[in-house]
Amino acid sequence: MNTGIEKFDARSRRNLVGVHADLVRVVERASEITPVPFVVIEGVRTAARQAELVKAGASQTRNSRHLYGLAVDLAAIAGNEIRWDWPLYFKVSDAMQRAADEEGVPIIWGGSWRKFKDGPHFELPRNIYPDPNP
Structure with a gap:
């Protein structure tokens, strides 16, 4: 859906550098079909950045999927x-799930988690995309 807003801007592209190609394909496709424009605010994170987020209460794990793209x-x-x-995040999630289905890539939405709901977060499942050895 074209809303007239640049959905996939330079910031989003920069923030996808180092992200697994399967997830990049899903995000790119979702940006084409979403009724709610979005930007990629974070992809790969450093361990130091992840520690800051845990300390601030914005994350509950130091072993984030962001560390591995x-x-x-x-x-x-x-x-x-x-x-x-x-x-808005339910609509973005719907677009991401549709894109994932089209691309044949499984994803997990942080908004569906039981304890720590994280609407902006999408990740590849560990059982199919294991963390590389750090």
């Missing part, structure tokens, strides 16, 4: 600004 965080855009309203 197996996760991305997407931020919904509404009214030309990043928004954190949950209804």
Whole structure:
């Protein structure tokens, strides 16, 4: 769906550097079909950045899939600004799941987790895409 907003900007492309090619394909396809524009706010993270997020309470693990390029965080855009309203993330998730199905790539949405719901987070499953040995 074309909303007139540049959904896949230079920042998003930069933040996909080092992310697994399967996940990049899903994100790119989702950006074409989503009713809610989004930007990629984080792909690969350093261990230091992950430790900062754990300390701030924004993450609950030091062994994030972001460390290995197996996760991305997407931020919904509404009214030309990043928004954190949950209804927007359900729509982004629907686009990501549809794109994943089309690409034949399984994904996990952080918004479906039981304890620590993370609407912007999407990752490849560990059983199919294991963490490389650090």
